[in-house]
Amino acid sequence: MKLIIGLGNPGARYAYTYHNLGFLAVEALADKLNTNFKVKECNSIVARVFSHDLVIAKPQTFMNLSGIAVKGLLKKYKLMPKDMIIVYDDIDIERGVMRFRERGSAGTHNGMRSIISEIGTDDFKRLRLGIGRSDNMSLADYVLSEIDKDSRPIFIELIEKAVEFLTI
Numbered sequence: 555m556k557l558i559i560g561l562g563n564p565g566a567r568y569a570y571t572y573h574n575l576g577f578l579a580v581e582a583l584a585d586k587l588n589t590n591f592k593v594k595e596c597n598s599i600v601a602r603v604f605s606h607d608l609v610i611a612k613p614q615t616f617m618n619l620s621g622i623a624v625k626g627l628l629k630k631y632k633l634m635p636k637d638m639i640i641v642y643d644d645i646d647i648e649r650g651v652m653r654f655r656e657r658g659s660a661g662t663h664n665g666m667r668s669i670i671s672e673i674g675t676d677d678f679k680r681l682r683l684g685i686g687r688s689d690n691m692s693l694a695d696y697v698l699s700e701i702d703k704d705s706r707p708i709f710i711e712l713i714e715k716a717v718e719f720l721t722i
Contacts, residue, residue: 555607555631557638558583558720559598559624561665563698564614572685573617573697575643575709579683579716580610586717596626620665621672628673635678640669641716645693647684650708652715654681662693681719683712 560580561573568574584590584601591599591612598611609631613623628635646661647653657677660666670676688696701709 555609555633555637557609557611557627557631557633559611559613559620559627559638559640561617561620561640561642562612563616564612568698570700571698572643572701575683575685575713576641577612578709579641579681579713579720580612582713582717583720584610586721596630597623598627600627617665617668619668621668621670624669625672635673635675639679639681639720640666641681641720642666642683643685643697644682645685645687645697647682647686649684649686649705650712651684652681652712652719653684654679654719681716683716685709 558580560576562568562577563573587603587606589601589603591601593600593602597615598613601610603610609627611623611627613620615623628638642663642665644661644663656679658680659676660670691699
């Protein structure tokens, strides 16, 4: 079994913010695999894809506490960290660029810090979706701001690339 977790913040206020790219990517993945998020478990909303032996999850703990949900999902499904992929936004990567890593530090991402702290390892896969930085906003204001209209095509394409990568 494989577990793919998209990071974001629950609620309509955050739905189309830069910090919710992980949610947007796994929602697009679920659409492509003809499933939807309908089960609530382990502080998450979950979609199951039985034909692919796959669980797709969106933690509902808010970003900075994502590790609580991730730890619960790993325990429930009796999986090891190496069996999951975390999908999330990354300000340290140029807008529209995607990077996959087998393991690594949390960098500047509080959701990743929470996950590493809760599960006790950084030895898990991650798909980082580049959002770049803003020159005229604080980090918190930027990541929680809505994706501007001019940038939406860049992020739609990035999400499509992520879905393609995750379905290979």
